[in-house]
Amino acid sequence: MKGLLITLGVALAIVGAIVLWAIGVSNSEIKLRARISGQQEMTEAYYTKLWEVLKTKAGVAEEYAEKFKEIQTAIMEGRYSTGGEMMKWIQEANPEFDASLYKDVMNAIEGQREGFFVEQKKLRDMAVVHETMLKTFPKKMVLGKREPITVIILKNVATQKAYETGTDSSPDLFGKGN
Numbered sequence: 001m002k003g004l005l006i007t008l009g010v011a012l013a014i015v016g017a018i019v020l021w022a023i024g025v026s027n028s029e030i031k032l033r034a035r036i037s038g039q040q041e042m043t044e045a046y047y048t049k050l051w052e053v054l055k056t057k058a059g060v061a062e063e064y065a066e067k068f069k070e071i072q073t074a075i076m077e078g079r080y081s082t083g084g085e086m087m088k089w090i091q092e093a094n095p096e097f098d099a100s101l102y103k104d105v106m107n108a109i110e111g112q113r114e115g116f117f118v119e120q121k122k123l124r125d126m127a128v129v130h131e132t133m134l135k136t137f138p139k140k141m142v143l144g145k146r147e148p149i150t151v152i153i154l155k156n157v158a159t160q161k162a163y164e165t166g167t168d169s170s171p172d173l174f175g176k177g178n
Contacts, residue, residue, distance in 0.1 A: 025133075025142045032130050036149045039123045046119045047154065050112040057108045061101040120153050127151045 131148050133139050162168040 022142045025139050029130070029133055029139075029143055029146065032126065032133065033149055036123065036126045036130060036151065039119070039126055040151055043116070043119045043123050046116050050116050053108055053112055054105070057101075057105045061105050064098075064101050123151050124153055 127149060134143050134146060134148055158171065
């Protein structure tokens, strides 16, 4: 009788441990699913921020270039409209175009794109963990019919074409067809 109670107690302990483990696996999957969903939303928000920052900075640089062109044109026209200006022009200092705004735009592009890449990498890493959880034994016994989460990883058109065709070409950075 005592042996039967011990066996029953051990069996209940094992079943209880398995049930608690299964609940833990299920809860971990639910938490990971929520984290993936949240990371997908954050990646989308980062993408929106990326383009807003770049549009704003590029717009400032473009406006600066336009205003500089207007000022430079007015200065040059004013210098040559009264006579004897060649000597005056040599002695006067010309306004200089400040390229630092363009450097700022380039730094912003690089920084924002790198930040976006990091966010997408986090998202993909979480999705891999989730896929592995759903497919590996013994967790797949508990998670059974749960669907994998679909994540969206953005790639540019050139990347997609290169992977579809298996070929790559050098980018035409400034649209000059080289």
